[in-house]
Amino acid sequence: MDRLTLVLWIFDSVTGLGLLLLAGWALASPQLFRGIILFVAFSLMMSIAWVRIDAPDVALAEIAIGAGLTGALLLAALSRLGDSEPTQESMNRPIERSYRARTFRSLTASLLAAVAVALVFLILALPGDSEGLGAEVAASLDASGVSSPVTAVLLNFRGYDTLLELLVLLLALLGVWSLGGLPAQPVSPAVLVLDTLARILIPVLLLSSAYLLWAGTHAPGGAFQAGAVLGAAGVLLSLAGWQVRQRYTGVTLRLLLIAGPSLFLAFALYTIVAGQSLLEYPPQRAGVMIVLLEVAATLSIGTTLAALFVAEGPRNKEGQ
Amino acid sequence: MSSVPLFALVGAGLFCIGLYALIVYAHLLRKILAINVMGSGVFLVLATLADRTVNAAPDPVPHAMIITGIVVAVATTAFALVLMLKVAEKTGRAELPDERTG
Numbered sequence: 001m002d003r004l005t006l007v008l009w010i011f012d013s014v015t016g017l018g019l020l021l022l023a024g025w026a027l028a029s030p031q032l033f034r035g036i037i038l039f040v041a042f043s044l045m046m047s048i049a050w051v052r053i054d055a056p057d058v059a060l061a062e063i064a065i066g067a068g069l070t071g072a073l074l075l076a077a078l079s080r081l082g083d084s085e086p087t088q089e090s091m092n093r094p095i096e097r098s099y100r101a102r103t104f105r106s107l108t109a110s111l112l113a114a115v116a117v118a119l120v121f122l123i124l125a126l127p128g129d130s131e132g133l134g135a136e137v138a139a140s141l142d143a144s145g146v147s148s149p150v151t152a153v154l155l156n157f158r159g160y161d162t163l164l165e166l167l168v169l170l171l172a173l174l175g176v177w178s179l180g181g182l183p184a185q186p187v188s189p190a191v192l193v194l195d196t197l198a199r200i201l202i203p204v205l206l207l208s209s210a211y212l213l214w215a216g217t218h219a220p221g222g223a224f225q226a227g228a229v230l231g232a233a234g235v236l237l238s239l240a241g242w243q244v245r246q247r248y249t250g251v252t253l254r255l256l257l258i259a260g261p262s263l264f265l266a267f268a269l270y271t272i273v274a275g276q277s278l279l280e281y282p283p284q285r286a287g288v289m290i291v292l293l294e295v296a297a298t299l300s301i302g303t304t305l306a307a308l309f310v311a312e313g314p315r316n317k318e319g320q
Numbered sequence: 321m322s323s324v325p326l327f328a329l330v331g332a333g334l335f336c337i338g339l340y341a342l343i344v345y346a347h348l349l350r351k352i353l354a355i356n357v358m359g360s361g362v363f364l365v366l367a368t369l370a371d372r373t374v375n376a377a378p379d380p381v382p383h384a385m386i387i388t389g390i391v392v393a394v395a396t397t398a399f400a401l402v403l404m405l406k407v408a409e410k411t412g413r414a415e416l417p418d419e420r421t422g
Contacts, residue, residue: 012326012327013326016326016327016329016330019330019334020330020333020334020337023334023337023338023357023360024337026353026357027337027338027341027345027350027353027354027357028341032347032349032350035350035353036353039353039356039357042357042360043360046360046364049327049330049364050367052327053327053367053368053370053371053378054371054377054378055367055370055371055378055383055386057383057384057387058363058367058383058386058387058390061386061387061390061391062390065390065391065393065394066356066360066390066393066394069394070356070393070394070397073394073397073398073401074349074352074353074397074401077349077401077402077404077405078349080405081349081404081405081408081414105344108340108343108344109340112336112339112340113336115336115339116332116333116336119332119335119336120329120332123325123328123329123332123365124325126369126372127372128372129372129373130369130372130373130379131373132370132372132373132378132379132381133379133380133381134373134376134377134378134379134380134381135376137379137380137381138377149377149380150380150383150384150387152380153380153381153383153384154384154387154388157381158381158384158385161384161385161388162388165388165391165392168392168395169391169392169395171395172395172396172398172399173395175399175402176398176399176402179402179403179406181402182402182405222387224387224390224391228391301391304395305394308395308398308399309398311398311402
């Protein structure tokens with residue numbers, strides 16, 4: 001074993017161990033606030049692991065969504081919960097400290113230890129090498145219209161996955177809205193530091209989002225990462241006390257939300273009518289169609305994520 | 321790659337830690353965190369399986385599926401958090417009612 005391999009092996013072991021420890025600490029931490037912060041640290045460590053197993057696209061998505069947006073969502077929910085929750089004590093009590101509860105916990109732990117051992121055996125029993133679909137993707141990459149294999153899979157070869165995923169995102173927002181949303185947070189005048197920071201960061205975020213979107217055709221990046229950064233810009237604006245003007249929260253908001261899914265559906269119908277199978281783009285036009293789809297999907301993903309963060313009910317003319 | 325099985329084992333460990341916390345802790349926010357940790361474990365195993373190719377770039381199909389999964393996970397987390405807040409608003413506690421009989 002040469003020295004580089006050894007160093008990398010140690011690095012991977014430390015990362016793996018760190019992941020397990022952080023996950024354990026995050027879940028067992030007595031204070032929820034600390035648990036959430038540890039969870040964000042866990043997500044950042046996950047993105048290091050993604051880079052180590054050659055998945056830079058996933059690393060980008062993990063940083064933007066796993067660490068950034070999920071962390072913001074969790075903290076916002078915790079602060080909203082704060083008012084109705086009298087003590088921290090009752091919140092973290094693991095069901096109960098009675099004898100029965102202790103038996104229950106140790107039973108669960110031993111059962112899950114057995115599951116873990118079984119999983120380890122299964123993973124070790126898998127053949128060490130596999131053909132995978134990499135060769136097939138590489139063979140048809142020229143016809144896909146983009147040169148990044150992950151983007152080709154997401155928007156061309158398995159486009160229906162992405163279509164359904166956009167619908168899931170929309171469905172989550174509709175779920176939040178149909179529950180009536182959450183009461184609007186009292187608008188506090190933005191602190192000067194936060195306000196200045198937002199003014200500096202928003203253009204940078206928009207630029208990063210556009211870059212990720214463009215880079216997605218030939219390098220790690222793409223609509224999801226770009227959409228997540230756009231959503232983060234929305235979260236930052238909302239935290240800094242900015243509000244969307246009422247006249248844009250009606251039709252304009254809804255059009256932005258459905259831009260991605262509806263363009264996707266239109267292309268799906270078009271390919272069927274043109275006599276091809278679902279979402280099978282004509283090779284000479286595939287590049288343009290994918291870029292159009294990605295732009296629309298980025299706008300929709302960004303808007304939906306920001307709307308999920310704000311989580312106020314929909315405003316319509318009758319309501320307000 | 322020598323590091324490959326290592327991260328799959330970590331993924332299995334994360335899944336089990338998350339499942340334990342999901343069962344044992346009563347607070348709903350903790351359960352939502354636990355589900356996210358479980359998901360990360362599954363994604364790690366999936367990505368590790370994609371990296372078993374010999375002398376070639378990793379399989380892009382599982383990577384695309386993981387990105388899809390991460391976005392679905394954040395959408396469900398957002399929805400679950402709103403459900404939790406609604407439960408807390410109705411009952412005053414962010415926990416599901418105890419169904420103990422004795």
